Amino acid sequence: MHFGPHLLLAALEGLVTSAVLALTALGLSLVFGVMRVVNVAHGEFFMLGAVLAWAITTAIGGHPALGFLAALVIAPLIVGAIALVAERLVLRRLNYNPEATIVATIGMLYIIQQLALTFYGPEARPVEPPFSYRILLPWFGYSGYKLSVIAASALLLTATWLVLTRTRIGLVMRATQYDSETAQAFGIPVGRVYGGVFALGAMLAAIAAVLIVPISQAHYLMGQDPLLLSFIVVIIGGLGSLRGTVVAAVLIGLSDGIISMFFSPTLAKIIATLLVAMVLVFRPQGLFGTRSR
Amino acid sequence: MSEASPVKAYALHLGVVGLLFVLSFLLPEYYHGLLARIMVLAVFAMGYNMLFGYVGLLSLGHAMFFAAGLYGAGLAVIQLGWSVPAAFAAGLACGVVVSLVIGLLALRTTGVAFMIVTMMFAQVFYLLILYFATWTGGDQGMVVPQPARVLSFGATSLELTNPTVRYMTALALFSIVLLVTLAIVRSRYGRVLVAIRENEERTKMLGYDTFSNKLAAVVISGIICAASGAAYALLFGYVGSSFASVQYSILPLLWVLLGGAATTLGPLIGTLFMYYVIDITSGYTSAYLLIVGIALILLVLFFPKGILGSIRQRWLGWLP
């Protein structure tokens, strides 16, 4: 294959990564933006989504599309419910203190990971894609499912954006983000908003995982990379900015796809992590964000 | 705190050292070896406590300081054939360099950003170890050969692989670090560190350059953690990348939280207690990470001051 098509393939793979990453990172960004909580267990919610998707498709059987659609609805709901319980039982009691919540979510990370290992096992298991149509390009054939992941992610991101900017729920969330005490004084049930946002953040990660699991298999350690990449995206995109998150996700996804096609993936990770740490040190508002209040 | 009862405080610490010395002759072989390991790791926790407990800086990247000492000493022996004291010094030197660079960068941030930045630098350090697998042995790690682990004084030589020598070396390191920590905490410098933790802005307005004081604390903490890492490589003979992973940044935090942040003996108690709990539960389950996770959550929820912190608050106000 020539360089041009090779690059196109790398770019397409990168876009798939971006699509999933944008959803996952958006969840992390919402939780941080509204609640000021750094959720270290976010990657584990992603992993749970994938593992549940495997469990649901296996239980249902029949045509792959049927199980997949069921997983796309049920897995995020279960993950959201787990997140809600964790929020009620732990984060709320800590008064959302930033440092204590990091320690607590690290604890959650270990608990979820270990339970997944105990009940799901150390194997990586595949989920069949709902359809296996291949689109034939002049140079190579490309999975129609992967393209549909990009489309689905774009759709979900647009929907989230509409909810955040055009609905009362979005207004309530933004008011809480801006000043939770004033919001409380105006009768906004801040506690319920926090619970909802934490669950929503986890659900976004779970949806992303269900979308990706037919491409990369479900494994109990699969939450680590999305967590790190989401951190990178959120930091570069500017904390709590939806547009920044999407732009950064595309940027990171594409460069990750292209860099790891030409360099060793470890080196790519080293460079990316180091760059992001430097961004945090020297430009904490992110590359696209503006300095906050 | 620092004016009252210096005699009591020093007596208590010397008593703990004496007790550990006596235990060497009483413990059965298995626990003897375990306690030696715990003392070395408690030094790691004491280094962490220096920064987290007394300055209030919560780092999620201390594995890199431990690993700097571990690999600094390990590579010096394995690749360069250095003697044990020279390798230990090399480990300390690596700790100084790494903590100085990380301190200069990470201290530009505060709070949550500081936690994330330290975690990311540690991740880079970990990946570098994997990337340079030709020298570091990658994720397989390296074994420090037994013949190299000998301390020679002229004609006599001490083999660090001998259990008693190993225990006593670990105890010596532990005691030195414990007493140094106690002295720092009770010094004027210790008072400044606590002031920075309590209210950095106010401390600046008393004429203190808080950045330099924090940087010094990061380096002291880095040296102590590197000493623990270097001792681990030389005493137990294994140098592995898992010691640089995120998990080994979380563990000292857990030990310190459990024993009591900003208490000199808390790190030992936390490390001891956690090992004990894991030792008991390993009979029933291999899922020790589950216990770590549950312990972290229960601690932040119900015992944010840890064991010794609660004791100090209720009964023994003079505890350093």
Place this chain on the structure above:
Amino acid sequence: MMPLLTTKGLSRDFGGLRAVDSVDFSLMPGEIRAVIGPNGAGKTTFVSLVSGRIQPSSGMIVFDGTDITTQPACVRVRRGIAYTFQITSVFANLSAYDNVALPVQRTLSDGRSKGAVRAGVMSALERTGLADRAHMPAGQLSYGHQRLLEVAMGLALKPRLLILDEPTQGLADSEIDNFISLVRDIAKNATVLLIEHNMPVVMQLADRITVFNAGKILAEGTPEAIRDNAAVQEAYLGTAP
């Protein structure tokens, strides 16, 4: 005699608001100077610029013949500018003794001796009448005593210029009388710059008064001259007399 402190064209903007607007100010050694003015006049911003807590947008600050405009706060404190906070910010979890020991140990030049720290701390606590509460955690002191502890910390820095930001706010009348004699005592070997709302305190203490309004110096003079100044009355009362 050369002024201890001068500012030239000192300004500070917050967004679009000019909180301090090209202020030319000078302070002679040994003076007790009061700064008064309505809320939002820029008094606290002005002393924050002098102490280095915030950086000026433009202008220059000279202390004892040296340009200190770009120096960080901790260096200015070492040069002898001490600032006591408007909102009490003692170290609540440390004992009163430790609170004062922090500034004392920094000003000591002889390094090691524990006795010197102790003597310095106890003398500052005695001057402010807190000696018998040395070992209480600062957070458990009464509000008035916390204000005094704040002053004791300022004193312990052995400042040449002590800036007191609304020191009598929230004090009872009996405490205020003690406070006035304390400031007079301090002024024997330091220059005092005092932001104060309580006019009787200002009239009793100040050698000269500077009146701020809308970020600018509106008037300056002896207490008597200020009392009779028409522009000042207008700024305070909103009407010409």
